[in-house]
Amino acid sequence: MLPIYYINLASRPDRRQFMEEQFARLGLTATRIEALTPSDLSESDVAAYCDPLKPNYMxxxxxxxxxSHERVWQTMLAAGESQVLILEDDAELSSLLPHFLEAAGNxxxxxxxxxxTGARTRVYLAHEVTQKGLSVRRFRSTPMGSAGYVLRRSAAEKLLGHPRLRTLAIDLAMYSPFEEPGALLTRSLVDPALCRQLGTQREGQSEVGRSNIDTKQVLPRKYADLHPVKNAVARMRRKLRTGLRNAVDHVREQRNGLNSKHVDFAP
Incomplete structure (x- = not known):
């Protein structure tokens, strides 16, 4: 069975309890990793990567x-782990997860x-199927969310400290099939999926699903306000370039079995 790490804020004991109850129910054990908060960031990092006066900032x-994810990668490398499961603390887990973890090493x-997230994803024909009918498919989209993934040591070494993790959201950086660091990795997904963030299901089920992000603390896009035309032109160019690239890639890869489908959550 793979080692399991989950990321949790000290200020969210409700989410810690939520995860630990799921692990107990599934017969799993996991190691908690303390999540970083904006107050943990150095002044130099904030100045370099979180300046809203720059055209690109986080x-x-x-x-x-x-x-926080980098902290987990550092932990797994220091522990000498070859492959681990990494979860965020608002991930609802499928009852099929233990079965998959037993087979993941294969x-x-x-x-x-x-x-x-339930969104359509560009995937190839399944190239591995487990005894419980879970398909492992290579994929070509850049899906949202970083709540659950299995990572090998070689991938952690490629991801750790990569410059694009300082300019892009972690899911966009990890899963992009076209740009580093995602393009450096061999990547697949499980279909049906084995976890989903609480925010992607019915509202009002639990306070555990409530986001920890205070929208009042989100920095305004000052660069866009100061340079509206320049910013609009740059955004349009990016959208056109990305749209054309994706369309050409999709047509080319269809001959290799690429198709678009909804990836459901395994109950």
Whole structure:
């Protein structure tokens, strides 16, 4: 069985209890990793990466989230782990997760996404199927969310300290098939998925799903306000470039079995 790490804020004991109850119910054990907050960031990092006067910047919340995942990667490397499961503390887990963890060592991918948001994802035909009918598919999208993934040591070494983790949200950096560091990794996902963030399901079920991000603390996009035309032109160019690249790639990869489908959550 793979080692399990989960990221949790000290200020959210409700989420810690939520995760520990799930682990107990599934017969799993996990190691808690203290999440970083914006107050843990150095002044130099905030100045370099969280300055809203720059055209590209990260909010302190987004940056501290990425650094929390880096803390887990550092921990797994220091412990000499070859492959681990990494979870955020608002992940609802499927009852099929223990079965998959027993088989995960048989898969060669450096990164296996076990999460879904329910959105359509560009995937290839399944190349591995477990005894419980879980498909492991290579994918070509950049899905949102970093609540659950299996990571090999080689991937942690490629991800740790990568410059794009200082300019992009962690999911965009890890899962991009076109740009580093995601493009450096062999990546697959589990279908149906084995976890989903509480925020992606029905509202009002539990306070555990309440976000810890205070919207009042989100920095305004000062660069966009100061340079509206320049910012709008840059955004349009990025959208056109990305849209054209994705369209050409999708047509080209269809001959290799690429198709678009909803990845559901395994009950």
């Amino acid at each position: 909010s302190p919340n987004m940056f501290s989230c990425a650094m 898969f060669s991918e450096e990164l296996i996404r076990i999460e879904t």
